Amino acid sequence: xxxxxxxxxxxxxxxxxxARWNKRMAWLGLLLYVIYATSIIDVxxxxxxxxxxxxxxxxxxxxxxxxxxERMALVYSGLLExxxxxxxxxxxxxxxxLPIALLAARNLMPPMVSWAARGVIAICRSxxxxxxxxxxxxxxxxxALAGILALIVATIGFVAKLFAEAVEEMSMKPVEALRAxxxxxxxxxxxxxxxxxxxxxIGFTTYQxxxxxxxxxxxxxxxxxxxxATLFTAYRRFDYDLVLTILIATIILIMIAEALATRLRxxxx
Amino acid sequence: xAKTEQIHMSSDRRQPALSIKALRKEYRPGQPxxxxxxxxxxxxxxxxxxxxxxxxxxxxxxxxxxxxxPTAGEIWFDGIDMAGLDRRDLxxxxxxxxxxxxxxxxxxxxxxxENVLCGRLGYVPAWRAFFRRFPEKDVERAFQLLDSVGLGAxxxxxxxxxxxxxxxxxxxxxRALMQEPKLMLADEPTSxxxxxxxxxxxxxxxxxxxxxxxxxxxNIHNVGxxxxxxxxxxxxxxxxxxxxxxxxxxxxEDLAKIYGGEGWYS
Amino acid sequence: MNTxxxxxxxxxxxxxxxxxxxxxxxVVVAVIWSLKTVEVIPEFLYDAPEQTADLLxxxxxxxxxxxxxxxxxxxxxxxxxxxLGTLLSLVAALPLAFMAARxxxxxxxxxxxxxxxFVTSRSVNSLVWALLFxxxxxxxALAGILAIAFRSIxxxxxxxxxxLEEAQKGPIEALNAIGAPGSMVLAKGYWxxxxxxxxxxxxxxxxxxxxxxxxxGLVGAGGIGLALNASLDNLYWDExxxxxxxxxxxxxxxxxxxxxxRARII
Numbered sequence: 001x002x003x004x005x006x007x008x009x010x011x012x013x014x015x016x017x018x019a020r021w022n023k024r025m026a027w028l029g030l031l032l033y034v035i036y037a038t039s040i041i042d043v044x045x046x047x048x049x050x051x052x053x054x055x056x057x058x059x060x061x062x063x064x065x066x067x068x069x070e071r072m073a074l075v076y077s078g079l080l081e082x083x084x085x086x087x088x089x090x091x092x093x094x095x096x097x098l099p100i101a102l103l104a105a106r107n108l109m110p111p112m113v114s115w116a117a118r119g120v121i122a123i124c125r126s127x128x129x130x131x132x133x134x135x136x137x138x139x140x141x142x143x144a145l146a147g148i149l150a151l152i153v154a155t156i157g158f159v160a161k162l163f164a165e166a167v168e169e170m171s172m173k174p175v176e177a178l179r180a181x182x183x184x185x186x187x188x189x190x191x192x193x194x195x196x197x198x199x200x201x202i203g204f205t206t207y208q209x210x211x212x213x214x215x216x217x218x219x220x221x222x223x224x225x226x227x228x229a230t231l232f233t234a235y236r237r238f239d240y241d242l243v244l245t246i247l248i249a250t251i252i253l254i255m256i257a258e259a260l261a262t263r264l265r266x267x268x269x
Numbered sequence: 270x271a272k273t274e275q276i277h278m279s280s281d282r283r284q285p286a287l288s289i290k291a292l293r294k295e296y297r298p299g300q301p302x303x304x305x306x307x308x309x310x311x312x313x314x315x316x317x318x319x320x321x322x323x324x325x326x327x328x329x330x331x332x333x334x335x336x337x338x339p340t341a342g343e344i345w346f347d348g349i350d351m352a353g354l355d356r357r358d359l360x361x362x363x364x365x366x367x368x369x370x371x372x373x374x375x376x377x378x379x380x381x382x383e384n385v386l387c388g389r390l391g392y393v394p395a396w397r398a399f400f401r402r403f404p405e406k407d408v409e410r411a412f413q414l415l416d417s418v419g420l421g422a423x424x425x426x427x428x429x430x431x432x433x434x435x436x437x438x439x440x441x442x443x444r445a446l447m448q449e450p451k452l453m454l455a456d457e458p459t460s461x462x463x464x465x466x467x468x469x470x471x472x473x474x475x476x477x478x479x480x481x482x483x484x485x486x487x488n489i490h491n492v493g494x495x496x497x498x499x500x501x502x503x504x505x506x507x508x509x510x511x512x513x514x515x516x517x518x519x520x521x522e523d524l525a526k527i528y529g530g531e532g533w534y535s
Numbered sequence: 536m537n538t539x540x541x542x543x544x545x546x547x548x549x550x551x552x553x554x555x556x557x558x559x560x561x562v563v564v565a566v567i568w569s570l571k572t573v574e575v576i577p578e579f580l581y582d583a584p585e586q587t588a589d590l591l592x593x594x595x596x597x598x599x600x601x602x603x604x605x606x607x608x609x610x611x612x613x614x615x616x617x618x619l620g621t622l623l624s625l626v627a628a629l630p631l632a633f634m635a636a637r638x639x640x641x642x643x644x645x646x647x648x649x650x651x652x653f654v655t656s657r658s659v660n661s662l663v664w665a666l667l668f669x670x671x672x673x674x675x676a677l678a679g680i681l682a683i684a685f686r687s688i689x690x691x692x693x694x695x696x697x698x699l700e701e702a703q704k705g706p707i708e709a710l711n712a713i714g715a716p717g718s719m720v721l722a723k724g725y726w727x728x729x730x731x732x733x734x735x736x737x738x739x740x741x742x743x744x745x746x747x748x749x750x751x752g753l754v755g756a757g758g759i760g761l762a763l764n765a766s767l768d769n770l771y772w773d774e775x776x777x778x779x780x781x782x783x784x785x786x787x788x789x790x791x792x793x794x795x796x797r798a799r800i801i
Contacts, residue, residue, distance in 0.1 A: 041680075184391075
């Protein structure tokens, strides 16, 4: 720390590599936290070991995966419903996200409006889609509708937030230029705002389609329709071989969707 | 809409195109950027505003079309006081004032022709803008303007971000002309360009101003360019006009008054 | 209407047009197909606002007494599950990310193995991981922590692997040139360049994991989700409301904390 020339090599060393105490303290703190947290939570080594043994029998019961045709038909119709949930929730969610995001962009809207829109987005974001779908199951009953509504909420939370940020990051110069020509508000949106953010918007949308598809396989666990319902039923009846079939089918579907989403993004680039 | 047009038509032809009276602007209360600006622009041709950075040149230009809202004063343009307009009427009034920017302010991801057509947005409903359904005569005019700013028709479908600075500024000028302006404002139109291109752009502005009989108000910090192309120079210092006259009248003393200090200009 | 004009200016080339139209058609067909086949009972949809309002009215006022007895401990457990799960995933993902980075590990087979682990981890939802671990280890926080960790490995590993691949060659080549051992190149060449990315990815995932861990209890993997499930089954809506409010607060607090930490370390 001192500015006077150091007399011996030892202090040169400490000047070239000053000990970063803050960092060391942070690491120590993290370590202490882990010890403390594992001690108060009911996680014990012995339980872990017992589980490992359990895991062997569990995996053994999963193999071979179920392939009976009537069970496969069940898997197929579940997957189809999941895809439909994903498509509809992405479509309507994105449609709603557009105006909400524009309202939330602080560089286009007065503070009052953008704060209100940001509040809506924050609430949509804060709840996990499974919790939201529980509420919708209670409100509109079991089935795909609850799942769709829950994922629309999730879509708004994600797409509208990122889209609003993209709008805030764009250059205001073209907006200024178009204002100066006397262009009406919507023309400015169409010709100065959207061209700047369209590519990113399509990126968010394809990403969300992908993630809605993943999530649509889960809303069924709480009654929101799709393959998740089939999965949870199989799990509860200890049909672990069917569980494995469903998992494999879901993973394949998700991988195909990811590949498609990447392609789609390229078309619009 | 027709009603406002009528007002424009009936306005006295002999009155100056632009008349600024006692204009004052404070971004923070008590700290005026523009103190008391009085300025009449009557003739076509270039009027250059010169002055050191931060003296409010840009603010002055932006107050005229209310990209910046003035704190006090009047801005008479075409028989109306811009300072007193509500949003709707302001939009209509802005259609007659073209503006050229230092950094061109094009929509980079749109084609050149779309950028030029943006000049018509004040006249075209938003849904047409969305589908790019501009009236045929507008598109034709856009092509003509591309020609007259020195860009050929083959530039039309290029994306604006593929152009050089000089070419972009030409597109910016074409966009402003697309408005069929009665007044052009140019905010440091050459500051982002190399010296040769700067001269070309000033030549273009000057030619267009005479051809179209449009007064052009340019704020510029290159005194040489101002002297060469402007018919009139307005010198500003600390938010006030300290010189106003033809370039031939400007003396070293005047320059010292505008920019402060001595000896740097010889 | 504008057919004459389209000969001179068309917005897209024919191929672009076809590609775009195809995408639009696919979107429309997909939506219509889904709308027609998905089992949505319209009466339920019309009913939805009323039912939702009814639910909300039953939630308020909250059952505050439930907080100290159950909710507080459960929420703390959820936070621990998320944090420990994230830490565990960091420990596991770090070596895998180095294995996946093509510039650090020049063996395609190893890169591929790491990528495969990431894809598997990300393709299985944390709820499914939780189901599996509940089946193996029995209900409780242990299953939750492992579910969070297994789901996060792919996320952290992939992003950090990409960050490593973006590391500049210069410092690494310099270390290789002086004959530094591999561990030294890792510690002084790669790590300093990628460290900010690592912590920012970790924070991002922690943020996500707080949300995720709140639902794991629905399948028996510990935390606030267990309490929520119990209240839902018993139709104690005032408890449900309280739990949701607590989750909302914690999630928002997490977001603020993580953005504060991010601002400090990056």
